Each structure stands twice: as structure tokens, then as C-alpha cells.
Amino acid sequence: xxxxxxxxxxxxxxxxxxxxxxxxxxxxxxxxxxxxxxxxxxxxxxxxxxxxxxxxxxxxxxxxxxxxxxxxxxxxxxxxxxxxxxxxxxxxxxxxxxxxxxxxxxxxxxxxxxxxxxxxxxxxxxxxxxxxxxxxxxxxxxxxxxxxxxxxxxxxxxxxxxxxxxxxxxxxxxxxxxxxxxxxxxxxxxxxxxxx
Amino acid sequence: xxxxxxxxxxxxxxxxxxxxxxxxxxxxxxxxxxxxxxxxxxxxxxxxxxxxxxxxxxxxxxxxxxxxxxxxxxxxxxxxxxxxxxxxxxxxxxxxxxxxxxxxxxxxxxxxxxxxxxxxxxxxxxxxxxxxxxxxxxxxxxxxxxxxxxxxxxxxxxxxxxxxxxxxxxxxxxxxxxxxxxxxxxxxxxxxxxxx
Numbered sequence: 001x002x003x004x005x006x007x008x009x010x011x012x013x014x015x016x017x018x019x020x021x022x023x024x025x026x027x028x029x030x031x032x033x034x035x036x037x038x039x040x041x042x043x044x045x046x047x048x049x050x051x052x053x054x055x056x057x058x059x060x061x062x063x064x065x066x067x068x069x070x071x072x073x074x075x076x077x078x079x080x081x082x083x084x085x086x087x088x089x090x091x092x093x094x095x096x097x098x099x100x101x102x103x104x105x106x107x108x109x110x111x112x113x114x115x116x117x118x119x120x121x122x123x124x125x126x127x128x129x130x131x132x133x134x135x136x137x138x139x140x141x142x143x144x145x146x147x148x149x150x151x152x153x154x155x156x157x158x159x160x161x162x163x164x165x166x167x168x169x170x171x172x173x174x175x176x177x178x179x180x181x182x183x184x185x186x187x188x189x190x191x192x193x194x195x196x
Numbered sequence: 197x198x199x200x201x202x203x204x205x206x207x208x209x210x211x212x213x214x215x216x217x218x219x220x221x222x223x224x225x226x227x228x229x230x231x232x233x234x235x236x237x238x239x240x241x242x243x244x245x246x247x248x249x250x251x252x253x254x255x256x257x258x259x260x261x262x263x264x265x266x267x268x269x270x271x272x273x274x275x276x277x278x279x280x281x282x283x284x285x286x287x288x289x290x291x292x293x294x295x296x297x298x299x300x301x302x303x304x305x306x307x308x309x310x311x312x313x314x315x316x317x318x319x320x321x322x323x324x325x326x327x328x329x330x331x332x333x334x335x336x337x338x339x340x341x342x343x344x345x346x347x348x349x350x351x352x353x354x355x356x357x358x359x360x361x362x363x364x365x366x367x368x369x370x371x372x373x374x375x376x377x378x379x380x381x382x383x384x385x386x387x388x389x390x391x392x
Contacts, residue, residue, distance in 0.1 A: 021307045025221040104303035107296055110365040111217045121367060155363055155375045162362060163355025169306040171317060179351045186386060 008046050011036055012060045015053060020061075020101040023108050024054045024116065051115060058119050061101045069093050070130055079141035080188065082134050087157070087184055091177075094165055103165055128154040135191075144191040156187050204242050207232055208256045211249060216257075216297040219304050220250045220312065247311060254315050257297045265289050266326055275337035276384065278330050283353070283380055287373075290361055299361055324350040331387070340387040352383050 001009070014036055019027040028050055033040045047053040069089040076085035102123065109117045131154035138144040160183045167176035197205070210232055215223040224246055229236045243249040265285040272281035298319065305313045327350035334340040356379045363372035 023219060023221055023304045025219055025304075100303055100306060104300075104306075106362065106366045107300035107303050108219050108221075110296060110300075117366075124362075124367060151371070152375050152378065155359060155369075155371075156379055158362065159355045159359025159379065162358035163351060166302065166320075166354065166358060167351055170302045170313075171320060173351075175347070175351075179348050182348065183352055183355060186382075190382060 004046075011038075011043065011046060012056060015057050016060050016064075016101065019054070019057050019105070023104045024057070024101075025108060027054065027057065029053060054116055055119055057101070058105065058116070058123065062123050065093065065102070065127075070127075073134070078137035079143040080138050083131075083138060083188070086131065086134060090161055091164065091180065094161070094168060100165065100169060103162065128158065131157055138191070142193065145193045147194075148191045153187065153191060157184070160184055160187065200242075207234075207239065207242060208252060211253050212256050212260075212297065215250070215253050215301070219300045220253070220297075221304060223250065223253065225249060250312055251315055253297070254301065254312070254319065258319050261289065261298070261323075266323075269330070274333035276334050276339040279327075279334060279384070282327065282330060286357055287360065287376065290357070290364060296361065296365060299358065324354065327353055334387070338389065341389045343390075344387045349383065349387060353380070356380055356383065 011032065015027055015032050018032065018035065029040055029043045029047065032053070033043050036043070043053075047056065069086065073082055073086035073089055076082040102120070105116070106120055106124070109120060128151065132150035135144060135148070135150040135153045139146050139148065139150070160180060163183070164176060164180040167173045167179065207228065211223055211228050214228065214231065225236055225239045225243065228249070229239050232239070239249075243252065265282065269278055269282035269285055272278040298316070301312070302316050302320065305316060324347065328346035331340060331344070331346040331349045335342050335344065335346070356376060359379070360372060360376040363369045363375065
């Protein structure tokens, strides 16, 4: 890795941390320069614009999510075990400070058309596709009903995780983990093959 | 209503619209003054600080939610009909531009301790209490199982609505309404009295 690239990665990690705490709206090249004790002009050379910085921060966060949540889950056996691994990794990722970047950016930019919104939508569609695809391995393995809708399951699982996020990160509700696990098990139960 | 109070209400409505679109982080006394074509000093006389403005915007949004979602639901018959009325009103409120203020503010401030966060937590706890209380009328009426947990139901319903919000407002997914209604019916089915 070149020195320029190493600097860019260090700045991106810091930028992602700021955006996770304050939202993308709280992340400007000026605030980032102050935090990194770098010149604004030096940061402009790396990122060119606030929007370019935001897009790179989103890509950085997305790569982390893929590395920590999705890729390890894909190493679990196909079907229910893989869905459970995905759930556990995802749930663990919520506990980490700064986990909220996608959730906060999504609600921050849902009414603001443009490249940031498009980046978020693409990332969320890709995630839904990954979940649906894992669910399909569960149908193929006979763990889930062949009539179950993989994309509806992906939506329902996402709802469960948004609820978990809300109860844990905003409300600090000690019952959040129990409720989240119960909701996840209810989704799996509803997806199992019908016995008749 | 005095002229000063009428002005304050008009400014609050505009401020709520801005915050709903850009998040509270995008709402400053300066941007609001520009939009209302008023002087910053005039707005400071009404709101005193950005934080005071944000708190009043949240209270304003909360009163709207109570008036449009909760109060009409409480006029429905106790039990399942009342929960259904709450769901329908809440779901309709998501379709309105600017509906996202609580969702966006919650993810924006979940990592930022202070009066805004406390205001949000109090509002969300009150909402959970209202849902749980309506659910209890359903237990009393025999519509729901006496062993069902009203607070868990409130959490699950909130998860469903967050998922609906995500699928509709960010993804513009045409299947969002079907999935949301199916998830809601699944929650009701799970809550019904066990037949044995």
C-alpha cells in the first residue's frame, strides 16, 4: 500500500467513525481536517468534494459489513445454519459503536435524491439479495417451505434488525436481545415446511 | 392565539418540514430564517437556541403524531379493532412526506447524549406504552392470549413499522405494503388465544 493510500484509509476510518456518530450531515471536510490535524486543502486533494467523501465513507462501511457479517456467514453450512450465522453476525455488529451509519444515512437521505441516496439503495438491495439467496439455500436443503417467499423473508429479517437497533441503540432496553431473538425464531418457524 | 404565538406556530411548521427532509442536523436558526425571510435575531427571540428549536420541533411532531395516529385509534372499539386502527393510522402517516422526523432523529441522536436524545427516548417509551396498553384491552376482551407479552408486541409492531418505513421511503419497493400487512397479520395471529 502506498503512503498516499495508507493515509486515505486512515482518514476514511476516522471519517466513518464521525459519520456513524453524527450522521453524514455531520461529516464535512472541514470537521474531518480538524480531527485529523490535516489541512483542508490536503483533504480536498484526497476526496475532492464532501459528496465524494460521503460516497467513499459509505463504500468503506459497506466493505466492513461484508467482511464482518456476510462473508463469515457464507462459510456456514447452507440453509438454516447459514441464516443463523448471518443473524448472529449482524446482531453482533449492532453492538459496535458506529454500527448505525447505514441506518442513520438511510433515514437522513431517503428524501434527498442524488448519488448518496442511490448508493444507499444499491447497498440495501444487494443486502436483501444476499439474504434471499441464503434463504433459497434453505429451501433447497428442505429446511424452509418451498412456497415461502425469500424476498419477503429478507424484508422481515431487516425489520427485526431495525427494531433491534432501535431498542438497543436508542432505548437501551435490556429486553431488546430477548425480543429480537424471539422475533427471529418466529420468522424461522413461519418459514419451515408445512407438515401436511 | 396571539400574533406572536401564530408566528411561532407557522415557524415551527416550517421548521418541522425542514427537519423531516434534512434531519435535525440540517435545521439551524440561520437556514430557517432564510426560508421564512425573517431575521435571525427575530427567530432567536422566539427560540433562543438551536437546541431549544430542535426540542420544540420534536414536540410539534409528537403532537401531530398523537392527533393523527393515536387519538383516532383510541376511538375504535377496545381490543383488536383498536390495534388495527392504530396500525392503519400509523401506516398512513408513513406515506406523508416528512413522516420520517422521529425515525431520522432517533438514528441521528442515538449516540449523542443530551436533551434531544432524552426527548426522543421519552417519546418512544410513551408510544410503546400506548401500544402495550391497547394490546392489554385486547387481552381483556379475549382477542389476545392472556400469556402474550404486551411490551414485546409493542416492540414487534415497531419493528414492522420501521421495516415498512425502510422499504417504502428508501427503497420505494412496490411490495412494501403487502409485506407490511402480512407481517402485521402474523403478529396478530401469534397473539391470539391458544385453542387448547
